[in-house]
Amino acid sequence: MESKENAARSAPPLRRPRGKRKALTELPTNERHDTDGGSAPRRPSKPRTRSAARAEAEAEEARKRREAEDAARGDDVTLLLDPKRQDSGGAQAAVAPYVGDIDRYLRSLEVEPLRRPSPDYFQKIQKHISPKMRAVLVDWLVEVADEFKLKAETLCLAVSYVDRFLTVNVVTRDKLQLLGVTALLIAAKYEEIESSKMKVNKYTDITDHTYTKQQVVKMEADLLKSLNFEIGGPTVTAFLRRFIASCRGGSRTSSEKLVSMCSYLAELSLLDYDCISYLPSVVAAACLFVARFTIRPKMHPWNLTLQHNTGYKAFDLQKSIFIIHELQLSIRCPDQKAIREKYEDPKFGRVSTMASPQEIPASFFEDCNK
Known part of the structure; x- marks a missing residue:
């Protein structure tokens, strides 16, 4: 019995199989935690005052507005088409009172100059890369996003970050993939929920370690600075x-x-x-x-x-x-x-x-x- 226990202790720990690495090798020319720690008796609640009732009503109104905004910008469009996936009509009812406001808000965001890439940055800024190289990068990012099971919204945001960065910064061929994978990391941090999708090591690994963790972190800082930390926006x-x-x-x-x-x-x-x-x-x-x-x-x-x-x-x-x-x-x-x-x-x-x-x-x- 002891020998079996000793063997179990000395055995190497099991490791999960690693996902298939993808490298862009060639370019053409919230968990919820229960905090209830005991079973202490509850004190009788005090009667609500008018101000408390008003505060609750305002909080409920704010919650509905947040739900409406989430519904308007969310990734899963089938939520609006499949009644079985709706919370007793709650999402639809939450959106209804704010449809006009949300639409005007999204339209105002999409025309803000700081959120728009320049349509001629290849002619005016870039000297070492071409639209063809950009297409190859985006094609690779689609594969990575699919392997990481990222939302479509995450992918769209990442591509917009790339274009906005290229609007104001000269990028060499050998740094284009670094820019792309870092943009995807930032978009995942903004849009995704699972923490496993936001680990830097995951993104260096997918490039077959073409870039180091330090390089990704440095590019992340440069990219956020170029975006002026404006990483949201309609896609x-x-x-x-x-x-x-x-x-x-x-x-x-x-x-x-x-x-x-x-x-x-x-x-x-x-x-x-x-x-x-x-x-x-x-x-x-x-x-x-x-x-x-x-x-x-x-x-x-x-x-x-x-x-x-x-x-x-x-x-x-x-x-x-x-x-x-x-x-x-x-x-x-x-x-x-x-x-x-x-x-x-x-x-x-x-x-x-x-x-x-x-x-x-x-x-x-x-x-x-x-």
């Missing part, structure tokens, strides 16, 4: 969540397909440097247009309801729609496969394999009022 996925809610009314299957198709197109938009010329709300509306066109190519993808809820006429979106459609057809960024392979999965309805017509009828860009 394409935040606006898509709101716009897709306008399309409810079909079957559950068609709703899920629309959600997956919109998510697929939104991630494709991250690849193309030209997309940063457009506001996130414009790109989101363009993704919704192309998604609806792909699913039902003979039906007009736009209507007065969508025009009102997005704030855009189809004609206003024409240029951005063509970019999204060309990405979908692999006319743009044809060598970047990670997103297309990701959405071949049955859990996404294999939307990346759906054929889309080569041309969008000109009549679909006419005024819905006619």
